[in-house]
Amino acid sequence: MRALTIVVLALTSAVGCRATYPAPPPRTLDAVSSSRWGRTDSGDVPAIRRAEQACMAGLSPRAVSAAFQAVDEVAEALVDLCSIQIVNDDPLVWHVWCGSDATFQSGHFLPPAGDGVACDGGTAPTAFECIGRILARHLLGSGMGQHVEGVEIVSIGSVDRQRLAPESQFLAEPCPDLQNELALDQGVQWTAPETPPSDDERSGLWNTRLSWCRAASSAREMRRGMARQIGGSYELAAIGAGTDWLDDWRRTHRGSLCPTPSGASGERGRGQCRDARRVDLFVRVRAHQGQQAAAACTPPSDVAGGESGQALYCYADCQARAAIGRNPQGFQAPSSASNLLFGTSASGAPAGWIVDGSVSGGPVNTASVRQLLLR
Secondary structure (H helix, E strand, C coil): CHHHHHHHHHHHHHHHHCCCCCCCCCCCCCCCCCCCCCCCCCCCHHHHHHHHHHHHCEECHHHHHHHHHHHHHHHHHCCCCEEEEEECCEEEEEEEEEEHHHHCCCCCCCCCCCCCEEECCEEECCHHHHHHHHHHHHHCCCCCHHHEEEEEEEEEEECCCCCCCCCCHHHHCCCHHHHHHCCCCCCCCCCCCCCCCCHHHHHCHHHHHHHHHHHHHHHHHHHHHHHHHHCCCEEEEEEECCCHHHHHHHHHCCCCCCCCCHHHHCCCCCCCCHHHCEEEEEEEEEECCECCCHHHCCCCCCCCCHHHHHHHHHHHHHHHHHHCCCCHHHCECCCCCCCCCECCCCCCCCCCCEECCCCCCCCECHHHHHHHHHC
């Protein structure tokens, strides 16, 4: 029996091994095109070189050092009035914030009467002129002036919902000189009211107009501090943002009426918020960007692709070194967009804002500026 089983298994295996299977239909393959890269590739070498040069462009260590020195000195000089910080890690863009209560007469757009503020070894009439002096000395003086193309200043005034008093000095003198000097559109300009404004107008429209006048005054004073070095190479704009800052705060911090509680700020009146009565200035210095030495990259002799392969190697090398902050000579590329402050805004000005036409004629990028204000 066992012998019979072995014979049957042997015959079965033999039949299985001799089984045939139909072959698949023949396939047609697409012709293989030549590679874009390799030893015979010509490539767009000029375009690769331009990309490499853009990668190597940056601010010199001297410019970066001067910028940080200016920020430190402004912070030290105005520690009781204003705060200053660098925007987006770009050493040539600053955000200066000053409380209106410390820099303007209550309910007006002019500084309190007094002896001014200590500044730069002397005194300055206002904190904003002092800021301009310090920034100008560090970044627009003889050492750095040759590298600076111009200065951009955007000043934004904000208010809370506290009503202007019926006898407010601002209602009698609503900054007509600033409206003309900063080229506010004729259709937007205003004069002193012929009849007393209503309560809603004093907490709404006229409050927003006050915020613009404070912004315009701050921008003008900062320009005055830079006047000797800045010449005509500047763009200047003022924005009255009204209660936009406070409204956004309340939307994002439900249940909170103001960052500083009324018990701490001493304000218990309706609509009051000390933190919302503020002026924010954004300053950007446009500086020439230097170039690293072309010999900073030496590709290996055996890189495939000839001249284009060598160009690609250097471009990739620059990107790698930039990513870890080790570009030669300490160059630091600004991280902010060129239209951060001035440039066409697709969405237009936010509702309720008063925006001047800019004394330089360039439009304010209101979408970008509002994002900076509310960040």
